[in-house]
Amino acid sequence: MIIQGHEIFAPLKLKTHSVVVGSGAGGGVAAYHMASAGYETVVLEEGGYFQAKDFNQREEDMMPALYRGAGRQTTTDGMIYVWQGSTFGGSTVINTADATPIDAEVLQHWQQTFGLNELTEENLAASYERVYKTLNVHRLEERILNRNNKVLLETANRLGYKAGVFNSNRKNCVGSGYCFQGCAYDAKQGTNLTYLPMASELGARIYTDVRVDRIERLSGSKYRVHGSVVERGTRRFRHPVEIDCERIIMAAGTVHTPAILKRSGFDKGLPQLGKNISLQPQIGMSAIFSDSDKMTSWRGAPQSIYMSEFDDHRAEHGLGGFRMEGVGGMAGIFSHFSNSIGHDHKRMMQQYPNTQFSALLVPDQPTGTMDWEWGPDGKVKPKIQYTPTEEWKQRFKRGFKTAAEFLFEAGAKEIHCNSAVFGPITSADQLSRIDDFPIEPGMVALTSAHVQGSCRIGLNADVGVVDQNLQLHNLDNIYVVDGSVMPTTASTHTMIPIMVMADRAMHKLAHGA
Amino acid sequence: MDNNKQLPSATRRLFLQRSLMAMAAVAASPLMSAQELANAAIATPKLNILTADDYRILSVVSDTIIPRGGAFPLGALDIDLAARIDSYIEPEDTALIQGVRGALMFLEHKAPAIQGKEGLFSSMAAEEREALLLALRDAGGDAVAVYTALRGLCLFYFYTDEQAWPNIGYDGPLVKRDRPVYPQVEG
Numbered sequence: 171m172i173i174q175g176h177e178i179f180a181p182l183k184l185k186t187h188s189v190v191v192g193s194g195a196g197g198g199v200a201a202y203h204m205a206s207a208g209y210e211t212v213v214l215e216e217g218g219y220f221q222a223k224d225f226n227q228r229e230e231d232m233m234p235a236l237y238r239g240a241g242r243q244t245t246t247d248g249m250i251y252v253w254q255g256s257t258f259g260g261s262t263v264i265n266t267a268d269a270t271p272i273d274a275e276v277l278q279h280w281q282q283t284f285g286l287n288e289l290t291e292e293n294l295a296a297s298y299e300r301v302y303k304t305l306n307v308h309r310l311e312e313r314i315l316n317r318n319n320k321v322l323l324e325t326a327n328r329l330g331y332k333a334g335v336f337n338s339n340r341k342n343c344v345g346s347g348y349c350f351q352g353c354a355y356d357a358k359q360g361t362n363l364t365y366l367p368m369a370s371e372l373g374a375r376i377y378t379d380v381r382v383d384r385i386e387r388l389s390g391s392k393y394r395v396h397g398s399v400v401e402r403g404t405r406r407f408r409h410p411v412e413i414d415c416e417r418i419i420m421a422a423g424t425v426h427t428p429a430i431l432k433r434s435g436f437d438k439g440l441p442q443l444g445k446n447i448s449l450q451p452q453i454g455m456s457a458i459f460s461d462s463d464k465m466t467s468w469r470g471a472p473q474s475i476y477m478s479e480f481d482d483h484r485a486e487h488g489l490g491g492f493r494m495e496g497v498g499g500m501a502g503i504f505s506h507f508s509n510s511i512g513h514d515h516k517r518m519m520q521q522y523p524n525t526q527f528s529a530l531l532v533p534d535q536p537t538g539t540m541d542w543e544w545g546p547d548g549k550v551k552p553k554i555q556y557t558p559t560e561e562w563k564q565r566f567k568r569g570f571k572t573a574a575e576f577l578f579e580a581g582a583k584e585i586h587c588n589s590a591v592f593g594p595i596t597s598a599d600q601l602s603r604i605d606d607f608p609i610e611p612g613m614v615a616l617t618s619a620h621v622q623g624s625c626r627i628g629l630n631a632d633v634g635v636v637d638q639n640l641q642l643h644n645l646d647n648i649y650v651v652d653g654s655v656m657p658t659t660a661s662t663h664t665m666i667p668i669m670v671m672a673d674r675a676m677h678k679l680a681h682g683a
Numbered sequence: 684m685d686n687n688k689q690l691p692s693a694t695r696r697l698f699l700q701r702s703l704m705a706m707a708a709v710a711a712s713p714l715m716s717a718q719e720l721a722n723a724a725i726a727t728p729k730l731n732i733l734t735a736d737d738y739r740i741l742s743v744v745s746d747t748i749i750p751r752g753g754a755f756p757l758g759a760l761d762i763d764l765a766a767r768i769d770s771y772i773e774p775e776d777t778a779l780i781q782g783v784r785g786a787l788m789f790l791e792h793k794a795p796a797i798q799g800k801e802g803l804f805s806s807m808a809a810e811e812r813e814a815l816l817l818a819l820r821d822a823g824g825d826a827v828a829v830y831t832a833l834r835g836l837c838l839f840y841f842y843t844d845e846q847a848w849p850n851i852g853y854d855g856p857l858v859k860r861d862r863p864v865y866p867q868v869e870g
């Protein structure tokens with residue numbers, strides 16, 4: 171059963187066995203496993219309940235409806251946009267449905283560096299099988315690939331570079347191109363269409379527009395969840411919520427799960443809470459091709475092809491190097507990609523159909539930290555502190571140069587990026603300008619769609635927040651199953667890694683293996 | 684790129700952080716005088732958030748960033764971009780509101796001095812206004828925040844407007860729907 175906030179007209183008091191906080195990648199999987207094992211389960215989701223019929227394929231409407239802070243959540247210095255979904259289905263509603271596993275080198279890195287010997291490919295295999303089946307993961311069909319993406323593959327093939335087509339969790343995709351605004355065709359198989367309806371069918375009660383504020387510890391390792399029914403959109407407080415339960419599964423995402431734990435006073439004895447943040451920052455690039463070479467970036471599967479020649483994944487450091495991926499479909503946001511205004515900018519926008527958009531992804535090491543403040547209305551204000559390391563900056567510049575060179579090789583005439591101060595590169599002999607590229611707040615807008623690490627897995631409370639079964643080190647019956655548990659960035663895309671880790675832990679908890 | 688010397692240090696200190704939100708710091712800048720307001724040529728529509736003053740300055744800024752003519756005839760004033768932006772700002776978003784207001788006040792009252800000009804941004808000729816915005820961009824340091832923030836706001840809401848789309852060859856959404864409805868509940 172799905173109960174929306176506006177259907178609640180009085181304070182809500184419940185008793186249940188398991189409470190799942192958040193309904194995204196991790197929360198959806200957890201809710202399903204708890205319900206399938208017969209536990210009375212309540213899911214609490216702060217965001218609203220939106221369905222295919224609500225998605226109007228417009229950035230200015232869907233970002234406020236579906237994204238945390240309307241898509242304007244940033245690091246404290248404003249340099250990196252930290253994108254997260256906040257709706258029934260969480261970020262799985264707004265992502266581009268690229269399905270990538272945890273890289274083998276990452277698992278080796280976790281074993282060697284953190285001693286996580288239970289997280290092996292072998293131990294995760296059954297979870298991959300279950301998750302892939304539920305999400306219909308398969309290689310993207312040729313018919314929905316667009317030229318915006320294919321140009322990467324063609325160029326890579328010509329240069330002998332590694333590149334490929336993504337696996338994806340879609341079903342009957344019509345290639346509309348609007349994944350970032352929610353799928354109006356119910357093709358993208360997020361938790362909103364898979365795990366959550368399955369859990370509901372099995373008896374789970376899913377409340378939307380209900381924010382969890384804090385957790386109170388009762389005697390005998392039982393808990394009381396304190397929350398608020400909030401108004402959709404404004405998220406203003408409407409009614410108090412109290413739920414007594416035996417088990418809590420946190421899946422509010424990397425930024426909000428540790429905030430709730432901290433506000434509950436559970437951070438004592440967990441020195442790693444809110445630390446070890448990786449953002450995997452990326453920069454958007456646009457490349458103008460000749461008038462006749464139409465990219466039509468906004469149609470077709472938006473992010474369908476990658477060029478991975480410069481991935482440098484190793485057991486010593488996990489993910490490394492840099493890679494390019496095609497992106498597409500957002501005139502509003504992509505209009506920022508350049509440093510111009512006035513008639514120069516209008517001339518550039520006129521070339522939108524023959525402009526190719528891609529992202530340069532540069533994996534990082536987990537160096538960020540988080541803290542939070544709470545307003546009088548109970549709303550949390552995250553402070554994400556993140557400064558890229560010198561090593562990362564150098565690798566970013568190398569990646570930017572390589573990507574620009576690659577795009578010229580593909581036929582680009584002019585290359586821009588999401589920096590309002592860095593002017594266009596109009597020929598390969600200007601690439602040395604990238605040496606002075608300003609990776610500074612205010613000068614460049616980077617994006618993170620993969621924030622991870624604030625409650626990382628570790629063998630004990632000195633080095634981690636949860637154990638390998640994703641249970642909190644310092645309290646019984648509280649689990650964390652979202653992106654926050656990743657010790658380092660798990661993959662170039664994080665939905666499948668989160669679901670697989672959640673599946674392993676929750677299947678074990680629910681079914682004993 | 685990092686030539687902060689072009690920006691007086693007093694102005695730089697106005698920016699405690701670089702993001703749009705952080706521009707609330709300059710929101711306390713002096714408001715327009717009644718006389719200046721009376722001289723304003725732009726008629727004010729019904730506004731949700733912006734004051735008539737904010738609206739008038741934002742209209743001039745938007746006209747500088749997306750002027751009429753050139754590659755295509757449509758400009759920001761043709762779609763009343765400032766009113767469109769106003770309709771999308773949520774009253775709860777106080778940080779954004781203060782940020783926008785601070786950026787507008789800074790641009791209107793303090794920025795012209797950077798180029799040694801007297802008077803208000805909104806009374807400058809179109810080319811001078813563009814030159815001033817570009818000077819903020821090239822000044823480096825914190826002045827860039829004003830440029831980036833106002834530019835971002837104007838471009839985003841201009842190019843998400845359907846009237847802009849034929850001009851850039853974008854055929855628009857495949858479904859024709861209004862904004863999603865947020866269920867109304869008692870206060």
Ligand SMILES: Cc1cc2nc3c(=O)[nH]c(=O)nc-3n(C[C@H](O)[C@H](O)[C@H](O)COP(=O)(O)OP(=O)(O)OC[C@H]3O[C@@H](n4cnc5c(N)ncnc54)[C@H](O)[C@@H]3O)c2cc1C
Pocket residue numbers: 191192193194195196197214215216217253254255256257258259260261262264265266267268269270350380381382383421422423424426427430473619620621651652653654663664665666668
């Ligand atoms: C724009 C975008 C594109 C992406 N593209 C891809 C892709 O193509 N492939 C891929 O693998 N990954 C992608 N990702 C990343 C992936 O979707 C996320 O890493 C993943 O969904 C995160 O899962 P999660 O469980 O940690 O949190 P989320 O899925 O973000 O869910 C957390 C939920 O918790 C809710 N919540 C937060 N606080 C509270 C509270 N106090 N009370 C109740 N509920 C709360 C939130 O509202 C949210 O709905 C993308 C992400 C974004 C933002």
Ligand code: SF4
Pocket residue numbers: 267340342343344345346347348349350352353354355356357358470471472
């Ligand atoms: S491209 Fe496919 S999955 Fe994405 S919104 Fe369109 S139909 Fe849905």
